[in-house]
Amino acid sequence: MLLYVVSRPKLKISDHGVAVVELASGLHFPAIEHLSRVLRTHALHVSPPRSAVLDCHHVSSIDYTVVNELKDLLKQFKLHDVSLVFTGLKPSVLEVLLAAELPGFIYKDSMEAGLQTLSNSPHSD
Numbered sequence: 001m002l003l004y005v006v007s008r009p010k011l012k013i014s015d016h017g018v019a020v021v022e023l024a025s026g027l028h029f030p031a032i033e034h035l036s037r038v039l040r041t042h043a044l045h046v047s048p049p050r051s052a053v054l055d056c057h058h059v060s061s062i063d064y065t066v067v068n069e070l071k072d073l074l075k076q077f078k079l080h081d082v083s084l085v086f087t088g089l090k091p092s093v094l095e096v097l098l099a100a101e102l103p104g105f106i107y108k109d110s111m112e113a114g115l116q117t118l119s120n121s122p123h124s125d
Contacts (some may be wrong), residue, residue, distance in 0.1 A: 029036035057088030
């Protein structure tokens with residue numbers, strides 16, 4: 001039961017013209033696989049594909065598996081000509097993601113700034 005809870009973190013999904021996914025807990029393997037499926041379902045496997053904001057204010061650390069999966073997700077978003085914007089990252093997590101040099105990585109301090117970035121983007125719809 002404990003493994004199931006860890007692998008299926010609670011997510012709040014909403015629609016603001018783009019998919020908005022809020023993590024209710026941390027993000028480690030195997031939770032990233034669940035998050036990846038949710039993002040693909042709500043942003044990439046819809047017609048037309050749409051951008052997404054990932055609210056990470058509850059994420060206090062990430063591991064190598066998470067970084068690799070995020071790299072793949074960002075590639076998939078780019079292939080669909082849409083964006084994935086990260087918001088609310090703790091400084092230590094932001095440092096790891098910046099060091100990973102993820103292609104297409106976009107970070108904003110707040111959800112509002114993330115949504116504003118996408119509303120100004122020609123590829124947000």
